[in-house]
Amino acid sequence: MTAAPVIRFDVLTLFPGMFQGPLSESILGRAREQGLIDVQLHDLRQWAHDRHRTVDDYPFGGGPGMVMKPEPVFQAIEAVTGLAEAQPYRVFLSPQGRRLDRALVDDLARHERLLLLCGRYEGVDERVLEHTIDLEVSIGDFVVTGGELPAMMLIDAVSRRVAGVLGAEDALDEESFDQGLLEYPQYTRPAEFRDWRVPEVLTSGDHAAVNRWRRARRVARTAERRPDLLPTAHLTPEERASLEGDPGFAQRRVGDTIFQVRLAAVCTSSDGRVLLHRTAGDSVWSLPGGRLRVGESVADGVRREMREEAGMKVEPGDVLWVLENFAEFKSAMDGPGRGEVLRHHEIGVYVEATVPPRFERREAFGGVELAGTEHEFALEFRWFAPANLDDVDVRPTSMLPALREHLAAK
Numbered sequence: 001m002t003a004a005p006v007i008r009f010d011v012l013t014l015f016p017g018m019f020q021g022p023l024s025e026s027i028l029g030r031a032r033e034q035g036l037i038d039v040q041l042h043d044l045r046q047w048a049h050d051r052h053r054t055v056d057d058y059p060f061g062g063g064p065g066m067v068m069k070p071e072p073v074f075q076a077i078e079a080v081t082g083l084a085e086a087q088p089y090r091v092f093l094s095p096q097g098r099r100l101d102r103a104l105v106d107d108l109a110r111h112e113r114l115l116l117l118c119g120r121y122e123g124v125d126e127r128v129l130e131h132t133i134d135l136e137v138s139i140g141d142f143v144v145t146g147g148e149l150p151a152m153m154l155i156d157a158v159s160r161r162v163a164g165v166l167g168a169e170d171a172l173d174e175e176s177f178d179q180g181l182l183e184y185p186q187y188t189r190p191a192e193f194r195d196w197r198v199p200e201v202l203t204s205g206d207h208a209a210v211n212r213w214r215r216a217r218r219v220a221r222t223a224e225r226r227p228d229l230l231p232t233a234h235l236t237p238e239e240r241a242s243l244e245g246d247p248g249f250a251q252r253r254v255g256d257t258i259f260q261v262r263l264a265a266v267c268t269s270s271d272g273r274v275l276l277h278r279t280a281g282d283s284v285w286s287l288p289g290g291r292l293r294v295g296e297s298v299a300d301g302v303r304r305e306m307r308e309e310a311g312m313k314v315e316p317g318d319v320l321w322v323l324e325n326f327a328e329f330k331s332a333m334d335g336p337g338r339g340e341v342l343r344h345h346e347i348g349v350y351v352e353a354t355v356p357p358r359f360e361r362r363e364a365f366g367g368v369e370l371a372g373t374e375h376e377f378a379l380e381f382r383w384f385a386p387a388n389l390d391d392v393d394v395r396p397t398s399m400l401p402a403l404r405e406h407l408a409a410k
């Protein structure tokens with residue numbers, strides 16, 4: 001005799017057939033066979049009593065699509081609830097629900113029994129949700145055609161938290177979101193493939209060194225890719241201190257595009273010139289500045305950038321204008337995308353900044369970008385009168401009309 005399952009799922013759906021493959025293959029199939037989880041599928045049409053087994057109707061107040069009727073859904077929930085002794089925790093899969101994440105998966109895995117209601121069409125009559133549902137759960141900020149795929153994802157994520165469902169080889173420790181950190185990069189044989197070697201430490205046989213490397217990669221990856229996880233991540237005081245100087249940029253990589261907030265300092269001299277800079281030896285000029293960091297105010301970002309690049313203490317003023325900029329280039333910057341050709345989609349925030357008079361008196365001066373890193377390079381700063389802007393290549397060009405207007409008003 002097998003022991004009672006650790007967790008029972010009752011799924012209410014108009015399409016029970018959709019579940020067959022995912023629930024019978026691989027880890028979930030094995031967990032069901034071993035009796036660790038029990039998944040019962042219930043076809044909602046069983047509770048539609050008219051001749052056509054109707055489960056949907058037009059929305060009151062008009063509008064597109066159909067809505068799932070309250071009577072069959074209510075009856076189904078009541079009937080299914082009575083099929084086992086344990087009271088189920090009732091979940092409706094909905095794009096309007098609480099976003100499924102590791103913490104919610106852990107909470108759900110503590111229940112003995114979960115009832116999952118899958119919506120279709122425009123959704124379910126609101127009275128069902130108000131009077132029978134304990135929690136609405138979303139799998140992300142997008143809409144799919146029905147609650148079945150979201151329910152399968154929830155069953156998968158919750159089941160792998162049940163002891164024994166994963167084999168010893170699929171350790172839960174250190175996987176992504178454990179301790180609020182992403183997982184380290186994984187490699188397998190061969191150690192060299194098309195001239196690309198795996199990191200040497202992994203073939204050193206030194207387990208302590210491997211562990212240190214993996215831990216450092218987890219922390220660095222999380223800082224690069226998901227700085228939003230850092231505030232609640234389990235970090236040692238040393239790890240946290242090491243991140244505080246560089247808590248990650250206010251940027252997000254999606255595919256080959258980096259979305260980021262770029263700050264530009266608009267510094268004008270008392271005689272109406274503007275301060276531009278360029279990589280030493282390059283032909284393209286731009287306003288000085290850099291990327292906003294997570295948790296940093298725009299004013300603090302401008303102060304930091306000017307201090308780091310030019311050793312200059314500026315006083316930030318108003319945001320003068322904001323622009324969306326697009327560019328494609330091989331990134332030399334730290335952080336995600338370094339060395340790759342990536343598209344950059346930037347929100348450029350142009351901030352007025354007052355420079356100390358001694359910098360105004362110098363026509364040109366030097367600076368440095370990414371000081372102290374392997375990507376360090378020299379910068380050249382120079383003051384330009386508005387008329388001289390025509391003689392040089394200033395980027396982004398989309399910013400020039402606003403800059404000229406600002407200089408003219410000075």
Ligand SMILES: C[S@@+](CC[C@H](N)C(=O)[O-])C[C@H]1O[C@@H](n2cnc3c(N)ncnc32)[C@H](O)[C@@H]1O
Nearest residue numbers: 093094095119122123138139143144146147150
């Ligand atoms: C086409 S959707 C209805 C969307 C609804 N009209 C709205 O705008 O909120 C049909 C059903 O798919 C399921 N669904 C769609 N997107 C979902 C998501 N992101 N997370 C969980 N369930 C989702 C829900 O059960 C929903 O009732």
